[in-house]
Amino acid sequence: MSTVLETPARVVEPTHPARSWAAVFALARFEARELRMIASSLGVAVLYVAWVVRQVTQRQGDYPVLQDVDRDTQGMPVLVGLVVMLGVNRAVLRSHRRDTDRHFDVLVVEPWRRTVAHVLSVVPAVLFTAVCVGVQFTWAALKPGAVGHGSPAELAVGPLTVLLFGVFGVLLARLVRSVFAAPVLLVLLLFALLFVASPSGTAWTSWLGPVVTESGSSSFPSDLLERPAAWHALYLVGLCLFVAAVAVLVSGRRTAVVKAVVAGSLALTLVGVAGQSGGTPPGSTPARDRATNAPEKVQSCLKHGRSTYCAFPEWAGRTAHWAEVVDRVQDLAGGSAGGERLTVRQRIDATYGLETDTLISPSTAPGQVTVGTAWGGNRVPEFAAAVASVLVTGNEKAGSEVCDARMVTIMWLALGGESDPMTALRNVRLDDSVSGSAIVLSPTESMSMSAEQTRIVVELLKKPRYDVAGKVKAKWTELTSQKTSTARVAELLGVPAADKSAAKAEADGDSCEE
Incomplete structure (x- = not known):
């Protein structure tokens, strides 16, 4: 009589942990390439480069005032940001439009990781904007007739604006699964920027927008500007982190770490709001x-x-x-x-x-x-x-x-x-x-x-x-x-x-x- 020895089945685990973050970065690179290749992105990139070339080569700009030049770099990134918002919103909704959402359930990249990848896909557009801003300012600063001092906080507004619009496009796609939501929001944003938002930096509400460019008939010495530029940059950084974290949260990642990031970024945003709440002084100050x-x-x-x-x-x-x-x-x-x-x-x-x-x-x-x-x-x-x-x-x-x-x-x-x-x-x-x-x-x-x-x-x-x-x-x-x-x-x-x-x-x- 023979005895059969049964050995319990042993679960064989992979020798290496799942490389889910490598998949996230691979997806981010793919989406960034797709975002870069759409016609609207190419068009606005060409327009932006042409505008920068015109700004740095025109004769009347031979004697730039650098504390004005840094503010002049903030206008065009708004257009770039709006195009990025539309592009990344469509990218997030691509699987919904093509009815392929159910196929993602078998992948190792969870929905919240795909959200992170879409957020990271905005980074090349932000870097492109930062390069254009840097070229525009540096070219002006190197001119023999240049005077004044630029503000790093003012120069950071352009890239941060593109990042803010990009992550907002991701969040909007996670909240409203409709391809029409982003275009409607785009029209509303343009209307707000052109007709509703106060052009004056003296009102604290105007500093809640991404860009506040003030100009007059003459340039001021840099110590007389008294713009809360550093607080505004902090506000934009906090807002970008907050919107991105909320997008991850609504995508299913409700861990303590994500909630802590949401709370911390919200606190950072509110600190920036408080710091910039005074706006630019509307009139005379002792200086x-x-x-x-x-x-x-x-x-x-x-x-x-x-x-x-x-x-x-x-x-x-x-x-x-x-x-x-x-x-x-x-x-x-x-x-x-x-x-x-x-x-x-x-x-x-x-x-x-x-x-x-x-x-x-x-x-x-x-x-x-x-x-x-x-x-x-x-x-x-x-x-x-x-x-x-x-x-x-x-x-x-x-x-x-x-x-x-x-x-x-x-x-x-x-x-x-x-x-x-x-x-x-x-x-x-x-x-x-x-x-x-x-x-x-x-x-x-x-x-x-x-x-x-x-x-x-x-x-x-x-x-x-x-x-x-x-x-x-x-x-x-x-x-x-x-x-x-x-x-x-x-x-x-x-x-x-x-x-x-x-x-x-x-x-x-x-x-x-x-």
Whole structure:
């Protein structure tokens, strides 16, 4: 009789643990590639790159203010983020649309791991945005005329915006299993951004949105911005983590770790909300008031040649550019004006905050010329016009009130030394014209030119510079007198007289009297 020994069946376990996280990363790489290859993503990427190239190569950007450039990097990532939100939302819902959800039940990658993979698939788009932001800012910072200081927190807003929209697309797909939910939400978001959201950073509610770009007519020193940029970046980081963790939670992963991440990220978001709740100050603060009404207390002054140039610390390197313009204008002047010691002072009006659009009042101090925080392009002939008006009239206030033939001398001094004087004349006039009457722009209040004065200036700019300069120096006293008529100025400078009707009209308006 034989005995059969039965050995209990032994469960053979794999020698290596399941590589579920490797599958997650593989799925993330696949989804990132799919997201990158859809037409809308390719289109917006090309558009973004073209926009960055245009921003960094345009001539009027030769003198960037870096605390403005960092905010300028935040607009385009919103468009990238919206496209990423649509793309990742469709990717999450792909199995639902194709009715393949039931097949996933036999895979080792659980639903919550697939959610993590979709969240990770957004990372390449975030990195692409970060590279574009970095290129745009670095290119501006490397320009010789760059001034100011950028904020890392402001630069982080663009990539964080793309990440936020991406993870929100994942969460939306887990909450609403409809391909129409994301497009409807996209329309609502665009409507909110364009029409509902407050454009002013002074309201605390505006800081609940991903991007708050404030701009005004002039740039502020970086220490006067007073934007809660670091708190806002912290708020976006917390919100991204919170949305991603909630997406994992609703996908079935309800462990203590996930719940702790949800709670911690929510707390981080609320800390950011509290920190940014003050928003940007809507008006004057002690620092802004000091920079507006007593700039000499916070400025440093340098001498270039005959004149003194006072600027906010970040603009100290730009005084040499101002000196070139002053020297060029003074070299054409006659009498004592050719050797006058001017004081060029940088002035801003920060009374009403970043979004102010208030004109700076002209100075009554003898020999003081105002210059703003912007430079390059039209700002150069505008500053030259201000210098010329002070040389002719003695101070900016008197120059802004000129309503007689002295305007011809002012404009020729301002433009006669330009390499392209006709273009400069067009740029300094409000209507971009070289004929007829017009308003002449300057860093403070504008001036006005009559049609006949414009004609004379145009004729002078066509003549050789040395020829006109000699006549201006020789007849300086008469050319800068309030009693000299426009017709007499034309005669002194060798410009043919106007026809009789034009001459009579000019004579009728040649006086400052009402």
